[in-house]
Amino acid sequence: MIYICFNINPPMHISDGIIDTNICIAANVAAIGLVWVAGRKTPPGDVPKMGMTAAALFVASLIHFPLAGTSVHLGLFGVAGIILGKRAFPAVFAALLFQSLVFQHGGLVTLGVNSINMGAGALFAWLVWRIRRVNERVRAFLAGMLGVAVPVLLMVAEFRLSGYGSRILYLLGVYLLVAILEGFITLAAAGLFRRVRPEMLD
Amino acid sequence: MKHSFLDRYSDLDSPVHRIDPRARLIAAFSAIVIIVSEPHGRLLPFAFYGIIILFMTAMTRIPPGFILKRCLAVSPFIIIAAVSYPLSVPGAGVVENGYLLTEGVRSGLTIFLKAFFALVLLILLTSTGKFHRLLAGFRKLGMPRLLGVISALMYRYVFILHDELLRTSRARDSRTPGAIRTSRVRVYGNQAAMIFIRSLERSQVVYNSMLSRGFAGEFPDMDKLRVRAGDVLPAGFFILLLLTVRIISQPLTERLFN
Structure with a gap:
């Protein structure tokens, strides 16, 4: 099972028709609400940064990392959380809207579900990143890991609520490896930010 | 710089391409909601949805090969979900009294068909108009x-x-x-x-x-979008057609198979 999943690139964004429609509609409403809350009182100077980060998020997700004879595409929601903080949510939403429209990664009706999943990853990454007492490298690793692990946990919950059986939990094992990989990627990225543009991290 | 990956085939000319992006957006969204809210296990309505979507695809003049290739790229997720449903739900066995088309398998099939049709509708939405006009449509609709x-x-x-x-x-x-x-x-x-x-x-x-250059927080829309009867009527007809199938399919299935 694990081998099969790996061989066909672990999917992160839920397509239309896979999970219960009521969950999708409720999530769309909640996501728009969260965009409003997270985007409230955004200083005008931050808007281009959000747009660019959204574009970078979209583009960086096209990077494929070779793993176990196949490839895993990067999510980088942890990095978005580190850079943008709570303002990552609208950026993640916009990036997912583009992914849905351009590559059909994730559906139109499931846009709310997907952005809550991935946005929650970014928000948790931000929360961990804010614990200044912990070593920065540890924080970066955890932020990257949570950027994948939180979305996956939410995804499993949504599948269970839509009537899928408990064997869907096998997915967790596959994604745990991806989460660790993202942790290391984010660790490296944060290291480069620290060396080149430290103001991005503070 | 290649940017055709955003909206390939958007410069074709067809009756669907000429429809206002807002009308297309609402039609696509409603159609996907109607199709995906269909309960698991009933296959008959999907035959009708399939015919309607096939007809739509032919009308847009977008090569079917392009659509299928796009679908193939996303198919792993759909196939995992469709296969894992009958395998993971207790009691929804794959083979029952020697029949393969059990409740569980039919549910898996409907998941697959829902996802596939939604995918085709999404591809048709982005391929039948310029991407920036679609975004303008989103903005006009209150994003x-x-x-x-x-x-x-x-x-x-x-x-x-x-x-x-x-x-x-x-x-x-x-x-x-x-x-x-x-x-x-x-x-x-x-x-x-x-x-x-x-x-x-x-x-x-x-x-x-x-x-x-005087940016005050909002981008001006260069091309004005106007909704005409020619946009609303086909979109409304499309939604109505799918809605009809959605409503009559249950009594029809019961009459035919029980």
Whole structure:
């Protein structure tokens, strides 16, 4: 099972028709609400940064990392959380809207579900990143890991609520490896930010 | 700089291409909701949906091969979900009294068909008009202003960052050839970070030049969108058609199969 999943690139964004429609509609409403809350009182100077980060998020997700004879595409929601903080949510939403429209990664009706999943990853990454007492490298690793692990946990919950059986939990094992990989990627990225543009991290 | 990956076939001319993006957006969204809210296990309505969508596809003149190729790229997720449903639900066995088309298998099939039809509708939506007009449609339909500005910025810079990705990938591959080593994780992390850094630097320059040209927080829409009867009627007819199938399919199934 694990081998099969790996061989066909672990999917992160839920397509239309896979999970219960009521969950999708409720999530769309909640996501728009969260965009409003997270985007409230955004200083005008931050808007281009959000747009660019959204574009970078979209583009960086096209990077494929070779793993176990196949490839895993990067999510980088942890990095978005580190850079943008709570303002990552609208950026993640916009990036997912583009992914849905351009590559059909994730559906139109499931846009709310997907952005809550991935946005929650970014928000948790931000929360961990804010614990200044912990070593920065540890924080970066955890932020990257949570950027994948939180979305996956939410995804499993949504599948269970839509009537899928408990064997869907096998997915967790596959994604745990991806989460660790993202942790290391984010660790490296944060290291480069620290060396080149430290103001991005503070 | 290649940007046809955003909206290939958007410059074809067909009755569907001429419809206002807002009408197309509402039609596609409603159609997907109608189809995906169909309960598990009933296959008959999907035959009708299939015919309607096939007819739509033919009308748009978009090559079916293109649509299928796009679908194939996303299919792993759909197939995993469709296969895992009958396998993971207790009591929904794959074979029952020697019959293969059990409750569980039918549910799996409906999941597959729902996802497939939704995918085709989404591809038709983005391929039947310019991408920036679609985004303008979203804005006109009441998308939060912040999201509108972010997506307008994304639309303008995603190509440039895509070039950045190609450049950094070329640099990466030429410096770390050969086998996969764990140290490569760092290389990939650095590449991702580099894309973020360059995008941020560019956003500052862009923002300054936008301010100096009088940017006041909103992008003006260059082409005015107008909704005419010619937009509303076909979109409304399409939604009504699917809704009819959705409503009559249950009594029809019961009459035919019970």
